[in-house]
Amino acid sequence: MGTNTLSLKSTPRSGASTRTVNKDIVFTRGGKKQQEVVVVPSQGGIARKPAAVQPPPQRRGPTQTKETQSPSVSKVITDEEDLRRRAEAIQKARVKDEAEKESKAKQQQQLEEERERRAQALREHRQREKDRQEELELQRKLEEERLLEEKKKAQQGKTIDEEPKQVPEARKRRKVKEKGPEEERGRSSEKRRATKVTVKTALDIEEDQLRSEAQFRRREERRKRKAQPVEIVREKIVREVQLPENIMVQELANRMTQRVSDVIKSLMKLGVMATQNQTIDADTAELIIEEFGHKVVRVSDADVEDAIDAIEDDPKDLQSRNPVVTIMGHVDHGKTTLLDTIRKASVASGEDGGITQHIGAYQVKTDDGETITFLDTPGHAAFTSMRERGANVTDIVVLVVAADDSVMPQTIEAINHAKAADAPLIVAINKCDLPNANPDNVRNELLQHGVVVESHSGEVLDVEISATKGDGINDLLKAISLQAELMELQANPNRPASGTVIEAKLDVGRGPVATVLIQKGTLQRGDIFVVGEQWGKVRALISDQDKRINSAGPSVPVEVLGLNGTPQAGDTLNVVENESQAREISEYRRSTSRNIISSAGAVLSLESLMNLGENKPTKDLQLVVKADVQGSAEAINQAVTKIGNEEVQIRVLHFGVGAITETDVSLASSSGAHIIGFNVRATPSARSMAAQKGIELRYYSIIYRLVDDVKALASGLLDVHIKENFLGNAEILETFKITGVGMVAGCKVTEGIVRRSSGVRLLRDNVVIHEGKLKTLKRFQNEVDEVQTGLECGMAFENYSNLKQGDYIEVFEQEEIQQTL
Structure with a gap:
């Protein structure tokens, strides 16, 4: 039987290793595959691998077509090409590897030669x-x-012959x-x-x-x-470092005279990560001080005040100073007009409502060349604290009493303030030019309050004046000078300044401004000071003539600029050595104030809890008060808090100086408070915010109108008082039951009148068994509005029918009365 053989052979390119791929496919004539062998010659020999036998192609018969024979032949050819491509790729990779190995060997040899050359040179x-x-x-x-x-x-004294070297x-x-x-x-x-x-x-x-x-x-x-070292021995300076409860890292380094970086490194060794502006506790600071070899002096927070209190004046350094005179008296008795006449100014005409609402400080030079400092205090009842401050800082009190009005409540209050401050009085009886003036009556009424004038064999000077015409003004100034001469007023100008804040305000362009009366020392530009809870550095000093000055001595009123916040009126200003000391004192005072407020709030809460079951709940009228100066804000706070009773109380959530801001509106919105502005206005953003939240802004320029409106607001929170008025009595003579109406009582009015719209009480054996309203009131068959005494009528109660003969009916009416404060 004959066979068909298909032989494929792939030979690699020259230079590659000998690798032949032979693939023989043998078919018989009948189309049956006998064997398929793939011969791959390699470096190690020939590997024979039997492959899967594929059926041979069939010869075309009369019924077979080309399509049935071509797939097997094309598949065989495709496999052979794939094997050839793979063999070529393997061969290329091996050639590339050999070339890389030769290149690396050459580079390694060059590197070894270079290393040997470098080693030899070294x-x-x-x-x-x-x-x-x-x-x-x-x-x-x-x-x-x-x-x-x-x-x-x-x-040895021998001559040395030079020998050849x-x-x-x-x-x-x-x-x-x-x-x-x-x-x-x-x-x-x-x-x-x-x-x-x-x-x-x-x-x-x-x-x-x-x-x-x-x-x-x-x-x-x-x-x-190094063989002969020169040692420079520096003696270690041991310092005593005052250590408060808390101290900043920068301040600690300054007190030890060490670099801040060294202190921070020492803190890091202790595991404390802190910057120069952070505060550390006293125990940690003590470890750092001991590490640097200094001595620790522990001080309490209250010791920071000792730097202020420790200054004492030597009697040899004292010099005479100008007197400070406070003008006090009842409202509208002519205090400001008197001061205007002395100063030749017109302050009273510019006051709202014609009354003084701020405390003012001025210096006046008399015809004799003497300088007198005057303080003008308000006379309204709301400004009690202002008058008290004026009396405490003054040397002499001039009590102004109107000759046509005599002694009034604020006159008595001014007398008490002067006595409490141990300040001598000078009585100025004003308005003596009026027809109904009676100066003797004033002197007699002053006797009732312990003020005995010279005309009554006393020690108090009195002068009759007319502030509008200027009569008696020179006599008053002479009396002031005489009194000051007797007092021998002295102060030391060559020491750190101290004084009292007369008034404080927040100016839009200048920031916080305090009017200070210097009492000791001299305040100069650039001085660092602490006043109350605030501190600052004097940026500018402005006199009462609105002129910038460089210094202010004792008894000189001056406006101080450069504070970091608005102080309270009455705070004491003290000049300190440096900024850190001022900041430390200020922080101590703030923490003390916060502790007092928190402890007072805790006590109040405890008392309110204990009395919760005993007292009726009260209604609160909450206010946010902003004023132009600190004294006015304080006066308003004291005046409105006095308003109220057991049912309604006034609470001032916040009072301060400056314009009404968005913060004030937010506070009022969250707490439901009313916003009151005294001689200030709201900022545009605050106005729009208040309009969005529906908060009313109330503006005032006269304090008594403000107080009256607050009273009206508080009165609106009071419950309506119901008053009961007795109308009459009626006796039930007979009872009837009528269909559609119910039980009807036939009555006779024994006292007063009976009205259909009034209330009724049913009395049985003088005991009230029902209270309600009349349903019907008839006389005969007609409905009537009222029945007089001695007449008979028929009455029926609403939703009640237990009526018996012999019962009495009490008729009354209720009247609602709005309460006021």
Whole structure:
């Protein structure tokens, strides 16, 4: 039987390893496959692999087509091409690997040669340096021996003949080499060429391995200096560091005179991560101070005030000063007009409502050349604290009493303030030019309050004046000067200044401004001061004439600019040494104030809880008050808090100085408070915010109108009082039951009248068994509005029918009355 054989052979390119792929496919004539062998010659031999037998192609018969024979032949051809491509790829990869190996071997060989060359250059360089060191050492020894020999000969008194210098061995060896054979010179020249410094060798050799002669010289100099060191002994300065309960890292470093970075490093060693502006506790600070070798002086928070209280004046340093005079009296008795006449000004005409609502400080120069400081205080009842402050800082009190009005409540209050402050009184009886003036009546009424004038054999000076016409003004100024001379007023101007805040306000362009009356020392520009809970540095001083001045001495009123916040009126201003001390005192006072407020709130809460079951709940009218000056805000706060009773109380959530801001509106919105502005207005943003939240802004310029409106608001919160009015009595004579109406009582009015719209009570044996309203009131068959005494009528109650003969009906009506404060 014949066979058909298809043989494919793939031979690789030249240069590759011998690898032949033979694939023989044998078919019989009947189309049955006998065997398929794939022959792959490789480096290790020939591997024969039997392959899967594929059926041979069929010969075309009459019924077979080309499509039935072509798939098997195309598949065989495709497999052969795939095998050929794989073999070629393997061969290429092996050739590439061999080339890479050869390249790497060549690079490794070059690297080894380069390393050997560098090592040789390094060894030669070290040998040259070693020779140089030996030469230098030999020269040094020879020089030392020569100096020692000269010293010995000088001591023995012998003449020293200079001996020829010995040639160093290294130089001899160098000469021998130069005179040697040509081979030695050739070897040395090759050595020089090998050790020649090029760019490549300079970059390859490390910097610390190349040392010049200058480096060796410097090393020798350092060695000589170390052999004879010069020790500079600095004595350690031990300081006493005052340590409060809390201290900033920067301040701690300043007190120890150490660098802040060193203090921070020490804190890090203790595990405390803090910056220079952070505060650390006293225990941690004590460890740091001891580590730096200083002494710790523990002080309490209250000790910061000792720096202010410790200053005492030497009697030798005291000098005479100007008197401070406070004008006091009842409202509208002419205090400001009197001061205007003395100052030749017109302050009273500019006051709202014609009354003084701020405390003012002025300096007046009399015709005799004397200077007097005047304080003008308000006379309204709401400004009690202002009058009290004026009396406490004054030397002399001028009590102004109107001759046509005599002694009034605020006059009595001013007398009490003057007595409490132990200030002498001078009575100025004003308005003596009026027809109904009676100065003697004023003197007699003053006797009832312990004020005895000179005309009544007393010690109090009295002067009759007319502020509008200027009568008696000179006599008043003379009386003030006489009183001041008797008092011998003195102060020390050469010390840190201290004074009292008369008034404080928040100015839009200048910030917080305080009107201060200097009492001791001299306040100068640039001074650092603390006033109440605030502190600052004097940026500017403005006199009562609106002029900038550089300093202000005792008894001088001045406006101080440069505060970090608005102080309270009545606070004391003290000049301190530095800014840190001022900040420390201010922080201590703030913390003390917060503790007092919190403790007072806790006590109040406890009392309110204990009395919760006993007292009826009260209604609160909450206010946010902003004023132009601190004194007015304080006066309003005191005036409105006095309004109220057991049912309604006034609470001022916040009072301060300056314009009404968005913060005030937010506070009022969250608490349901009313906002009151006294001589101030709201900012545009605050106005729009208040309009959005429906909060009413109330503005006032006269204090008594403000107080009246607050009273009206508080009165609106009071419950309506119900008043019961008795109308009459009726006796039930008979009862009837009528269909559709119910139980009807036939009654006779025994007292008063009976009205259909009134209330009724049913009394049985003088005991109230029902209270309600009349349903019907009839006389005969007609509905009537009322029935008079002695007449009979029929009455029916709403939703009640237990009526009996002999019961009495009490008729009354209720009237609602709105309460007021």
